[in-house]
Amino acid sequence: MNKTVVVTGGGTGGHLKVADAFIEEFHHRGIDVIFIGSTNGQDRAWFEHDTRLKEAIFLDTRGVVNKSGFAKILSLGNIFTKTLYCLGLYFKYDIKTVISVGGFSAAAATFASILKMGCKLYIHEQNSRMGKLNQITTKFAAEVFSSFDKKSLVKDYPVEKEFFLTARVRDKVKTVAFFGGSQGAICINDFALKVAPRLNEMGIKIIHQTGKNDFERVSFEYNKLNIKADVFDFSRKIPQKMTKADFAVSRAGASTLWELCANQLPTFFIPYKHAAADHQYYNAKALLDRGLCFLKREEELNEEYFFEAINSDIHKISIELISSINSNAISLIVDIILKDNK
Numbered sequence: 111m112n113k114t115v116v117v118t119g120g121g122t123g124g125h126l127k128v129a130d131a132f133i134e135e136f137h138h139r140g141i142d143v144i145f146i147g148s149t150n151g152q153d154r155a156w157f158e159h160d161t162r163l164k165e166a167i168f169l170d171t172r173g174v175v176n177k178s179g180f181a182k183i184l185s186l187g188n189i190f191t192k193t194l195y196c197l198g199l200y201f202k203y204d205i206k207t208v209i210s211v212g213g214f215s216a217a218a219a220t221f222a223s224i225l226k227m228g229c230k231l232y233i234h235e236q237n238s239r240m241g242k243l244n245q246i247t248t249k250f251a252a253e254v255f256s257s258f259d260k261k262s263l264v265k266d267y268p269v270e271k272e273f274f275l276t277a278r279v280r281d282k283v284k285t286v287a288f289f290g291g292s293q294g295a296i297c298i299n300d301f302a303l304k305v306a307p308r309l310n311e312m313g314i315k316i317i318h319q320t321g322k323n324d325f326e327r328v329s330f331e332y333n334k335l336n337i338k339a340d341v342f343d344f345s346r347k348i349p350q351k352m353t354k355a356d357f358a359v360s361r362a363g364a365s366t367l368w369e370l371c372a373n374q375l376p377t378f379f380i381p382y383k384h385a386a387a388d389h390q391y392y393n394a395k396a397l398l399d400r401g402l403c404f405l406k407r408e409e410e411l412n413e414e415y416f417f418e419a420i421n422s423d424i425h426k427i428s429i430e431l432i433s434s435i436n437s438n439a440i441s442l443i444v445d446i447i448l449k450d451n452k
């Protein structure tokens with residue numbers, strides 16, 4: 111195959127984690143990677159100075175969803191001009207393989223792959239509900255990979271090895287972790303503070319990721335309750351935090367959900383209610399239907415349900431989570447792409 115591939119997409123951490131996994135695997139196999147992302151979102155912070163990349167390109171692209179009228183026309187026109195730019199880039203480097211991980215960052219590079227003769231598009235869809243861009247482009251893709259689609263050749267999600275290496279089977283809840291993501295989740299923070307006194311009475315320790323904006327308030331409230339909790343705003347040591355916990359409360363973005371599964375950590379999911387197409391709810395529901403998690407919408411939050419969950423058979427759930435995901439997903443996906451491009 112051609113020795114240079116394009117990985118495109120991003121905007122949010124979920125998309126970028128998958129992009130990073132592809133970049134690492136191709137780099138490990140001696141294949142050059144060009145990353146195409148956006149100046150908007152988190153793409154530049156992740157990959158601007160990445161030495162694994164042959165080139166990192168950040169285009170001034172924005173989402174089209176939820177825009178109307180003149181703003182939508184401007185966004186579509188911008189995507190069109192950036193698509194032509196990517197097309198020129200593909201001819202320059204003789205690109206024959208493009209991997210899209212979704213998000214508005216991927217639009218121009220994905221459309222360019224469809225327009226270029228002899229170029230194959232591969233899509234990784236993270237969520238149970240397909241994003242708008244992927245809905246449009248899947249019919250042109252050589253292969254679509256998804257952890258939630260039964261037709262996918264690889265059903266496992268690319269998760270960092272560390273989450274598997276720090277996994278363990280849980281027997282009894284001695285520590286509960288609340289994960290609202292790097293941006294935090296006030297809903298989860300408030301719920302944690304509500305159940306904290308009873309957890310403390312039960313002798314259960316608390317780990318709590320608050321997000322940057324709510325760290326001071328939540329820390330103050332724990333001090334006021336005289337509860338010694340491991341409270342932090344952001345950490346790069348999430349696998350280590352997870353492995354200390356016996357039960358988690360979390361949002362249900364795809365990357366977080368599968369990291370928790372890889373760590374064999376039984377979880378009560380509270381999906382973000384404004385997620386596109388309500389995908390966080392359906393991500394978690396796919397696990398709930400297999401008896402592998404607990405789930406409530408924000409407006410359905412119930413303290414008794416939470417305490418019933420932590421007193422349930424978490425040992426059984428933890429053991430069954432072992433078979434929910436394998437650790438070699440990205441390797442299997444890249445094997446398929448390379449074989450298809452011989």
